[in-house]
Amino acid sequence: MSPKLARAPLPPADAIREATGAAGAGAHAVSVAALTNAVGFAALMAADYRAMQDLGLPLSIGISLTIVASVVVLPALLVVLRRAGLGSMGSGPRGQL
Numbered sequence: 001m002s003p004k005l006a007r008a009p010l011p012p013a014d015a016i017r018e019a020t021g022a023a024g025a026g027a028h029a030v031s032v033a034a035l036t037n038a039v040g041f042a043a044l045m046a047a048d049y050r051a052m053q054d055l056g057l058p059l060s061i062g063i064s065l066t067i068v069a070s071v072v073v074l075p076a077l078l079v080v081l082r083r084a085g086l087g088s089m090g091s092g093p094r095g096q097l
Contacts, residue, residue: 027071034067 010018041063044056 031067031071034063038063038067 009015038060041059042056044052044059047053047056
């Protein structure tokens with residue numbers, strides 16, 4: 001076990017600050033990649049071919065909803081599951097949730 005995991009638990013406010021700081025770079029990278037995809041798919045709406053135009057908006061909305069789910073909803077869901085006792089360290093296949 002790494003020394004980082006072996007230390008005493010932090011108060012919730014400190015734990016949230018530490019977790020968001022550690023995940024911030026990853027969330028930023030994922031957000032930028034998703035934004036790039038959404039803008040690229042939105043550009044399809046300017047195409048001359050009607051089928052391509054019809055794909056632009058739904059694909060952009062889908063990418064946008066996916067990034068919201070992965071950056072906002074998923075972390076919140078993991079916290080709720082852990083508090084409900086449905087998810088704890090050591091329950092996953094690699095010893096993590």
